[in-house]
Amino acid sequence: MWTLVLNSGSSSLKFAVIDPASGETRISGLAERLGAEAASMRLDSDGVRQTHSLNGGSYAEAMRLVLAELDALGLRQDVRAVGHRVVHGGSRFSAPAVITPEVLEAIRECVPLAPLHNPANIAGIEAAMNAFPGLPQVAVFDTAFHQTLPEVAYRYAVPEEWYRQHGVRRYGFHGISHAFVAGEAARMLDRPVSDLNLITAHLGNGCSVSAVAGGRSVDSSMGLTPLEGLVMGTRSGNVDPGLHDYLARVSGLTLTQITAALNRESGLLALSGLTNDMRELEEAAARGHDGARLAVEIFVYRLAQGIAAMAVALGRVDGLVFTGGIGENSATVRAATLARLPFLGFRLDDAANTAAVRGQSGSISAPDSLPALVVNTNEEWMIARETAEVLSLTPR
Template sequence: MWTLVLNCGSSSVKFALLRPDSGEVALSGLAERLGSEGAALRIDRASEKGSERRTQALAGGSYPAAFEALLSELDALGLRPDVGAVGHRVVHGGEAFSAPALITPAVLDAIRACVPLAPLHNPANIAGIEAARAAFPELPHVAVFDTAFHQTMPEVAYRYGVPEVWYRQHGVRRYGFHGTSHAYVAQEAARLLGRPLEELNLITAHLGNGASVCAVQGGRSVDTSMGLTPLEGLVMGSRSGDVDPGLHDFIARQSGLNLSEVTAALNRESGLLGLSGLSNDMRELEEAAGRGHPGARLALDVFVYRLAKTVAGMAVALGRPDALVFTGGIGENSAGVRAATLARLGVLGLEPDDEANARAVRGTPGVISRPGPVVALVVNTNEELMIARGAALLLAQPV
């Protein structure tokens, strides 16, 4: 059975038509830089000659435009009848979901109820679900939640120091995100290191437009940098990451913004974009920093500092980390970010291997640090495969 996986982020849509058992991919691609004039759709199709790639501009640059282009591609290639199930990445499941769920009207309502917790992501997830259910009404649709992997965190890691009634009545706690990615790269890191996952203490760093770090002990999440919403933690593409909670009231009073407007600015106008005054795209910032742009240089420095500081903090959750794993668009492709981060982590015994780090680009994972008590490596994430496997496992269960 082929599974169509939709992985909708805040500024991108990854998709793949694949077999959950073998990982064979018939069609995959990425719609990126959504919401900008440079929005484009990249389509990779397996063929007898290998992989064929085609890129097209997306008029309007919106999520619906990306999804319509994907459906048109499936129809044009005659692949639409081969789809047996649809797996959807859903960022926030609150406390309602700790495993994949067959999408029903009640499940969709529960996902909608989590929109205030993930305002950049859950609406895009819901739009993908609704469009796909309309296109494939006869197929089962499964939601796989980013928050599910982190449900193994101990209470000491997920509780905030806030009134108990906030947690009991409103579910105010740390949930964590990027769970499918952290779970996948932990498994792959164990394989690359030739050690059982159950015996490893790993720090996984998923770095993209959204970014988070996770402490994985024996294959289970025991702490992570994101919290109640995807806004907590690291500096990200357009998200601020950690700020003083008093900032909301201060800015509201000083600028006349209401609390919703302040939160929107922290989600959409902050992070790398806010610091640089230029872009939320790491590729553009590295190029600009190389030309001497001060805002781009500051954004890179803050990003790396906060990342290294968070990685070091995760050692507290593990006691003794065995490895640091970089993944995601930035983690897999930016040798500069990786090198700068490792240079700040001598406290963990990490030292970059410049030659190995330079070789570790997408498609060539491996160790990028010199021998020491902790090893650093790059692993290419595959959230689509994890989503397809999660959907397959759920659908294989007896009714």
């Protein structure tokens, strides 16, 4: 039994055909720059990579190419369901949901909470519904995992009517990844996830940390939107809320322009003046570039602060997990972060940390340390598993 997993971005469509039981991936791909002349799709199947031009293609055009590839492999008839990553489900969705007209409308109602993400998710859903009219479609929400946050963690100290009437609260994101790596960490530690208090750090272009107690999220660094929390690739993370009013008065920028800059022109990119790519920043810092060095140092400092904050939420910490593109591949970031956390009981094994950049999950902590792990996330597999579960399908 195969599940087609779709992850739709503002101008991209990532897909994979996965066996929910084993995680085996039959084919995967990424369509980028949709709507532009340079639109293209990369396909990976059986160790072979192909690239196709889409020449200004839309989500629908990308889906047509996906269908053609599935037909060429004889897979279309074996796909039993489509699972979609949806960034924001608000307070309504605490679990995956079969997509009905009512569920799709509820996702639309969450657009004001995630204007950069949910419209793209909806476009991907509509393209898939047209391409696979006979298949069940399931929405798997990044916010759902964090619906177990206690009120003390999710409420802001703002007027009650903002919360009651407009849903102003902390939601948390990257929940699909945090849930997956918490389960994998428990397996690696040979302990039930229900017995563990873990801090999970998802570090990519977007970054967040989560406190996971007994397999349930009890706090997250992200809030109402994915802008709150850690320093990220192009997102600022935490800033003084008064910044908006101040900049509007002294610069003439609108609130929309300021928010856009905090999302797309800030973070590592702004601090370094070079790039949002951590690999390039580490190389530039090693060559003596001051902006790159500062960007990496601030990234690590705020990350260590975030991890320490999650320890407060947990009370007892049984392990720390690094995941995401930076978390899985940057030995420098991991080492510098753990160097700031000896008071939590973490000590680094330098050799293991260096080896972990090769994409292998494993421990990077010294024998006398609390466990610090690198776990390769697999959001597509998690979405496939959640899709199969909500549909009560029996994986083979």
